[in-house]
Amino acid sequence: MTTFEAIPISQIDKGAAYITAGDGKAYPLDADELRRAFDAIVRDDSHGMITTGEAAQILGVSAKTVARILDAGEIPFVRYGAKGNRMVSRSEVIAYRDRSESHSRKALEDMRAAASEGGLNGIDYAAYLAHFS
Known part of the structure; x- marks a missing residue:
């Protein structure tokens, strides 16, 4: 079990994940703790x-x-109500999100490997961009 230590919110790095109780104290979360907290929140649905x-x-996208x-x-989705509103299974949405994140990580790894194999890691981008100034 993880022990959480509260720190002032002002000490949290920009973009870092944390939970706060509203008293000016923050509880920093690493990636695994954030995922578990998020999954616990989204699982809280009786239907x-x-x-x-x-x-x-x-x-993390628009409704469109x-x-x-x-x-x-x-x-998959179902339509219900007079207007035919669409409803989706929370577990299906989470599974889609996880598949999408896994696919994105794999694609990034492949791009990094291709860049390394192609010798693109040693490019002087400042000199390259200077040609366009």
Whole structure:
């Protein structure tokens, strides 16, 4: 079990993840702790079905992007209500997010390897960009 130590929010690095109790103290989170906290929050749903707006928040994209993902068949959905609003399974959204993040990490690793194999790591970008000034 992890012991959390509170520190003043002013000591948190910009862009770092943390939880606060509203008293000016922050509890810094590493990537694993952040993922576990996020998963605990998004799992707190008794029905398991969420709106496309909630899915957009989980995925960090717009509702229109979620609609495109659903229309492409990437995440199954059901329509309900008189307006035919779409609902998706929270677990399906999280699984899609995890697949997407895994795919992105793999693509970045492949690009880094290709750059290294192609000798692109030693390029003097300042000199290259100076040609365009």
